[in-house]
Amino acid sequence: xVQLVQSGAVVKKPGESVKISxxxxxxxxxxxxxxxxxxxxxxxxxxxxxxxxxxSDIRYSPSFxxxxxxxxxxxxxxxxxxxxxxxASDIGTYYCxxxxxxxxxxxxxxxxGQGTLVTVSS
Amino acid sequence: EIVMTQSPATLSVSPGERAxxxxxxxxxxxxxxxxxxxxxGQAPRLLISGASTRATGVPARFTGSGSGTEFTLxxxxxxxxxxxxxxxxxxxxxxxxxxxxxxxxxxx
Numbered sequence: 227x228v229q230l231v232q233s234g235a236v237v238k239k240p241g242e243s244v245k246i247s248x249x250x251x252x253x254x255x256x257x258x259x260x261x262x263x264x265x266x267x268x269x270x271x272x273x274x275x276x277x278x279x280x281x282s283d284i285r286y287s288p289s290f291x292x293x294x295x296x297x298x299x300x301x302x303x304x305x306x307x308x309x310x311x312x313x314a315s316d317i318g319t320y321y322c323x324x325x326x327x328x329x330x331x332x333x334x335x336x337x338x339g340q341g342t343l344v345t346v347s348s
Numbered sequence: 349e350i351v352m353t354q355s356p357a358t359l360s361v362s363p364g365e366r367a368x369x370x371x372x373x374x375x376x377x378x379x380x381x382x383x384x385x386x387x388x389g390q391a392p393r394l395l396i397s398g399a400s401t402r403a404t405g406v407p408a409r410f411t412g413s414g415s416g417t418e419f420t421l422x423x424x425x426x427x428x429x430x431x432x433x434x435x436x437x438x439x440x441x442x443x444x445x446x447x448x449x450x451x452x453x454x455x456x
Contacts, residue, residue: 261445263392271384271392271435273445285443321391333439334382336403338391 228252230322230339237345238312246342248305248322255303256280259325261335262296262307266318276325277305312346319343350375350438354448360456361426369451371419371436380440383412383421386450387432395434396421423453431455 233247248260262274275286279298286294295308309316320342323335351374361367371381379399384392394403396412399419409424423430436448 270449271437271447273447276445287444323392326394326397330439330442331380332397333380333442333445334394334397334437335384335392336394336397338393341391 228324228337230324230337232320232322232339232342235343235345237347239348240312240314240346242312243308243310244312244344245306245308246320246322246344248307248339250303250305250324253324255298256300257328259333260298260305261323261325262294263321263323263335264290264318265321265341269318271321274307274320279305309344312344314346316344317346349444350377350441350446352436352438352446352448354434354436354451356451357449358452358454360454362456363426363428365426365456367423367426367430367453369421369423369434369453371414371421371448373417373419373438376416377438377440379415380438381412381414381419382437382439383410384435384437385430385432386435387429392435426453 229251231249256279259276261276264272274290277284277296297306322339324337326332326336353372355370381399383396386392400412411422413420433450433452435450
């Protein structure tokens with residue numbers, strides 16, 4: 227059974243950083259892209275970027291490039307999302323999700339983590 | 349960037365009735381279009397990929413159609429668990445994945 231399990235909710239102060247983890251099981255972690263998606267409170271879904279764990283090929287959304295860092299540890303079957311210099315506008319739920327295939331005709335997100343709520347408050 | 353526009357923002361439907369949701373792209377995405385369901389407090393769930401292929405375990409009352417720039421998700425005979433928010437997503441531009449703003453299907 228494919229599962230993506232994310233780290234728990236966090237509360238951070240403005241200017242701090244946070245690293246969210248996404249541990250997968252039930253499939254070969256290395257050979258599927260993992261994506262990160264943000265959902266601000268009461269809002270829609272925003273694609274942040276994707277990472278291919280086999281070689282750590284990363285593609286960031288221009289909207290998030292420079293503010294987030296994606297990484298993956300194949301030995302732990304875990305992907306990470308780091309947000310730096312947190313602001314109030316970073317408040318939201320962050321999801322990791324697996325991309326279903328290996329071609330652009332199969333680039334939908336077929337399995338999702340449960341989400342990690344990030345709160346930024348002084 | 350490919351902009352995805354969903355309509356309506358909110359759809360009020362009675363249980364047992366049919367709901368029709370629309371998703372429009374500002375340029376052609378072929379059939380590289382997915383639909384997701386997000387119930388309150390839950391992560392999104394893949395319903396449809398390739399514009400019309402149901403994901404594993406998705407009931408047959410969910411039907412996706414369309415190609416190019418116009419897409420539709422139809423939900424026949426709405427059940428209580430179908431009242432949720434639905435998002436479309438294009439993946440024709442895999443370096444610029446984009447979602448629609450969502451349609452909330454609520455009980456009338």
